[in-house]
Amino acid sequence: MRVVFFIVVYSIIINFFILPNRNWWALSFVIGRISTLVEFSLFSFFFFKVIESRIFKRGIFIVFPLTSAYLIYSLVTSSNQSFGSGPSGLTATIFFIYCIFYLFEKVKDPASLFLYASPDFWVVVAIIIYSAGTFFLFISAQNNINNPAFEHEYKLIHSPLYIIRNILFCIAILIKSKTTKPAYLMKKR
Amino acid sequence: MMLLQITTQSNPLSVSSVLFFGTMGMLALAIGLVLFIIFHQRRIIRYQLQLKEMEEEQQKILLNASIRWQEEERQRIAADLHDDAGPLLATARLYLNENLVKQDISTQLQAIYNAKQIIDDTIQLIRNISHSLMPPTLKNFGLESAVNDLFQKISGSGTINASSRFHDYRQRLRPEQELLVFRVIQELVNNILKHSNASFIHVTQNYNEDKFFIRLHHDGRGITQTDVERLNKSALGLGLKNIQSRAKVLHAKIDFEKDISQTYYKVTLEVPVEEYEMID
Numbered sequence: 001m002r003v004v005f006f007i008v009v010y011s012i013i014i015n016f017f018i019l020p021n022r023n024w025w026a027l028s029f030v031i032g033r034i035s036t037l038v039e040f041s042l043f044s045f046f047f048f049k050v051i052e053s054r055i056f057k058r059g060i061f062i063v064f065p066l067t068s069a070y071l072i073y074s075l076v077t078s079s080n081q082s083f084g085s086g087p088s089g090l091t092a093t094i095f096f097i098y099c100i101f102y103l104f105e106k107v108k109d110p111a112s113l114f115l116y117a118s119p120d121f122w123v124v125v126a127i128i129i130y131s132a133g134t135f136f137l138f139i140s141a142q143n144n145i146n147n148p149a150f151e152h153e154y155k156l157i158h159s160p161l162y163i164i165r166n167i168l169f170c171i172a173i174l175i176k177s178k179t180t181k182p183a184y185l186m187k188k189r
Numbered sequence: 190m191m192l193l194q195i196t197t198q199s200n201p202l203s204v205s206s207v208l209f210f211g212t213m214g215m216l217a218l219a220i221g222l223v224l225f226i227i228f229h230q231r232r233i234i235r236y237q238l239q240l241k242e243m244e245e246e247q248q249k250i251l252l253n254a255s256i257r258w259q260e261e262e263r264q265r266i267a268a269d270l271h272d273d274a275g276p277l278l279a280t281a282r283l284y285l286n287e288n289l290v291k292q293d294i295s296t297q298l299q300a301i302y303n304a305k306q307i308i309d310d311t312i313q314l315i316r317n318i319s320h321s322l323m324p325p326t327l328k329n330f331g332l333e334s335a336v337n338d339l340f341q342k343i344s345g346s347g348t349i350n351a352s353s354r355f356h357d358y359r360q361r362l363r364p365e366q367e368l369l370v371f372r373v374i375q376e377l378v379n380n381i382l383k384h385s386n387a388s389f390i391h392v393t394q395n396y397n398e399d400k401f402f403i404r405l406h407h408d409g410r411g412i413t414q415t416d417v418e419r420l421n422k423s424a425l426g427l428g429l430k431n432i433q434s435r436a437k438v439l440h441a442k443i444d445f446e447k448d449i450s451q452t453y454y455k456v457t458l459e460v461p462v463e464e465y466e467m468i469d
Binding site: 103132135 | 205207208211212215216218219220222223226229230234
């Protein structure tokens with residue numbers, strides 16, 4: 001949950017202190033790309049912690065450096081005035097796959113009942129909703145961000161999803177982690 | 190992803206619709222997935238609760254059966270004491286009343302002799318009651334001897350051929366386990382004698398992969414697992430419920446089935462022994 005807390009704090013800093021500042025406005029796309037990298041690293045770490053499958057953890061080990069390398073490459077080589085659709089779309093797809101795998105793992109495990117009492121579940125719900133909702137937005141942003149109509153739509157879609165994501169994160173932080181295994185499933189010895 | 194970028198680049202008018210339908214579709218997919226997981230979990234919880242309720246119901250039936258059995262056993266002991274030991278002791282008392290001192294010596298001797306006979310009978314009766322509560326052979330020599338002893342007595346009656354064979358009983362079960370296994374065998378044999386009209390009963394014991402097996406064969410009218418499940422739901426079959434509650438205490442599995450040859454009925458009691466210490 002510390003990871004999620006850090007992301008929420010990071011979001012607050014970016015949205016309340018850096019982006020409203022006109023001096024930083026020119027660097028908003030660079031900040032966006034850095035945010036993508038930071039979020040990707042933190043969420044990858046989060047999924048590495050919550051997913052139990054060893055094979056999938058190995059997969060994260062392989063995917064993480066490759067994607068990070070691409071994100072850094074994109075950060076270094078791309079123009080400061082363009083939106084990073086490629087990195088954003090790629091990370092959204094990866095998060096979507098991680099989320100589906102997490103949910104699939106929980107469905108398979110008969111012991112993980114009362115899933116919604118677990119903070120991890122709410123974090124995953126936040127990530128999946130945000131990734132799914134912003135996927136098309138980020139992909140089409142690179143070519144259309146300078147179009148005022150698109151910018152309006154971008155804000156209209158992105159802002160509520162961003163708020164929803166952070167609210168769900170807050171719910172996750174506030175939920176006390178309980179055992180997901182009901183007492184009657186505990187092995188009697 | 191690239192294809193989508195090219196499409197939106199070549200036709201800016203369709204950006205809004207692509208964005209709208211794409212976002213809506215993805216959101217619907219994500220929310221649908223989450224809702225599916227939640228409802229699936231709820232269904233599993235409901236199913237687990239149903240299972241728990243069924244298990245509790247079964248426990249209640251077994252507990253009731255056990256209480257009823259205890260009450261019947263108490264009534265039997267009370268009846269034995271009241272109907273047999275009571276009159277015997279009352280008769281002995283009659284022989285030894287205060288008028289005895291006024292009688293002649295030969296009458297006195299005869300009365301004392303009769304009273305002694307009656308007291309001996311009473312002692313034997315009480316010993317029998319005590320043995321039915323806890324067989325001394327089981328306590329002193331173990332399950333193998335107690336089962337052999339029981340089967341010899343049954344065979345001795347001449348109505349049925351009863352035999353037992355313990356293949357691997359170098360290590361004894363714990364005394365409380367032995368008693369439970371013995372009671373299960375007793376109850377099974379009792380049922381066979383009462384209901385099956387069998388001409389033989391054969392018991393074998395084996396020990397395999399940390400499991401202690403007792404198999405009981407007979408050639409009479411038997412029951413299978415389906416009959417046991419049916420009887421479990423009804424008020425009948427008190428003995429069977431007792432067998433099952435004892436098996437539960439032992440963490441054992443009990444199976445009622447017809448032999449592959451379809452000639453014999455077979456009951457298998459499988460007791461896991463890895464959880465328990467065995468005594469040499």
